[in-house]
Amino acid sequence: MSAHEYVVRTKGLVKIYTMGDEVLRALNGVDLDIRRGEYISIMGPSGSGKSTLFNAIGGMDRPDEGSVFINDVDMAQLDARELAYLRCHTIGYIFQTFNLIPVMTALENVTLPTVFAGISTDEGIERGMDHHRPSQLSGGQQQRVAIARALANNPSIILADEPTGNLDLKTGEEIIELLRQLNRDHGVTVISATHDYKMVNVSDRVVWIRDGVIAKIEERANIDLQIGQMHGGDF
Amino acid sequence: MSARQPVKPSDTKGGIQKQIQLPFKKAWQISLQGIRIRWMRSLITASGIFLGIAFFSFVRTAGLFPVDMSDKEAVAAANRQSWLAIMALLVCFVGIMNAMLMSVTERFKEIGTMKCLGALDNFVVKLFFIEAGLMGTLASLFGWVLGWLIMVLLHLATKGIEGMATSFWAGSLRELVLSVAIGVVITLLAAVPPARRAAKMPPVAALRSEI
Numbered sequence: 001m002s003a004h005e006y007v008v009r010t011k012g013l014v015k016i017y018t019m020g021d022e023v024l025r026a027l028n029g030v031d032l033d034i035r036r037g038e039y040i041s042i043m044g045p046s047g048s049g050k051s052t053l054f055n056a057i058g059g060m061d062r063p064d065e066g067s068v069f070i071n072d073v074d075m076a077q078l079d080a081r082e083l084a085y086l087r088c089h090t091i092g093y094i095f096q097t098f099n100l101i102p103v104m105t106a107l108e109n110v111t112l113p114t115v116f117a118g119i120s121t122d123e124g125i126e127r128g129m130d131h132h133r134p135s136q137l138s139g140g141q142q143q144r145v146a147i148a149r150a151l152a153n154n155p156s157i158i159l160a161d162e163p164t165g166n167l168d169l170k171t172g173e174e175i176i177e178l179l180r181q182l183n184r185d186h187g188v189t190v191i192s193a194t195h196d197y198k199m200v201n202v203s204d205r206v207v208w209i210r211d212g213v214i215a216k217i218e219e220r221a222n223i224d225l226q227i228g229q230m231h232g233g234d235f
Numbered sequence: 236m237s238a239r240q241p242v243k244p245s246d247t248k249g250g251i252q253k254q255i256q257l258p259f260k261k262a263w264q265i266s267l268q269g270i271r272i273r274w275m276r277s278l279i280t281a282s283g284i285f286l287g288i289a290f291f292s293f294v295r296t297a298g299l300f301p302v303d304m305s306d307k308e309a310v311a312a313a314n315r316q317s318w319l320a321i322m323a324l325l326v327c328f329v330g331i332m333n334a335m336l337m338s339v340t341e342r343f344k345e346i347g348t349m350k351c352l353g354a355l356d357n358f359v360v361k362l363f364f365i366e367a368g369l370m371g372t373l374a375s376l377f378g379w380v381l382g383w384l385i386m387v388l389l390h391l392a393t394k395g396i397e398g399m400a401t402s403f404w405a406g407s408l409r410e411l412v413l414s415v416a417i418g419v420v421i422t423l424l425a426a427v428p429p430a431r432r433a434a435k436m437p438p439v440a441a442l443r444s445e446i
Contacts, residue, residue: 089353
């Protein structure tokens, strides 16, 4: 993959939900550039459009207007098979609820993306060491398996949706540290939607979403100073 | 934020290729494993099919025995049988539909997750096709045997081996094929369209679905 400066760019993203007569503009023109190797947190209260933006970036939902570019490729130009290829090779997904496939062992979960990529792993699975199923693992262990799974095909982007949302404080910190390490040591771009202020501490930039628009983007240098304020319920 | 550079249109698609189609064998392996691990759940789903077809087969087998046309009572009973068969088919239809719809809907999240990991829509559909096909075939087969067996035993107990001539055995074979075909078709009809719908959804919609 070529070394473009921006790994993700969004241009004029609009997403509209209609409930009965009510029209909700969940995203109302979002322009966002994310550099390669950045650790980005998308923050905002529930209903702010944070998840909608996140889902649009991950190709999990189509925006009504505007475009998402991944490595300078307009996602709207991709057909179903190219989109699947992108999800399989370029993006690694981490979910709040872990979303491991319950009928598969931890190892089979981790190797599933390689199966979809067409890399035969039959022998690997036979010799595999971990035959625990997700229901036998703690939340922290499940999230680690999920992270391993997200990394299986060596993606350039990790998309983490509230990765610490279902974890206790300490496990949450460990998961954040793990993501930070992957970002620092392997140059993986980490984009996470979160409520968790611990996430802010390790982010290069924090994108604040409010009412479907970017309220502000804070650089790392400014973040530490404002932590106290944030806790005070500034947002 | 610095001034935005214009986004350059790209015709190379940045190294993005078409996702490969997985062989049927792979889907077969994953489906089998799914049934095995979810054994209890699979049994419950399959028992819906099993009982429906057993009822159908029970009623149809009764119709295989010759009716004494001079006996008014017996002719009336035979007429009622054909209505019963239609009822049986309806019951079996609704039972199978319900069992399969449930088993697909409760796995929407799994479908969404698989798509995020790079599964193609038709791979997801293949998984459910194989699972439903297998369950439909086996459950219908055993269901038919059960219904047939009960009717034959009842007949033997009340009337002995009277009426169990070659035509009865030929009829049984025909009914077996018919029942299994009906069972499999209903099972696939109930499982595949919702699975296809879930597979075609954007992943976020499948992930959000609650049952």
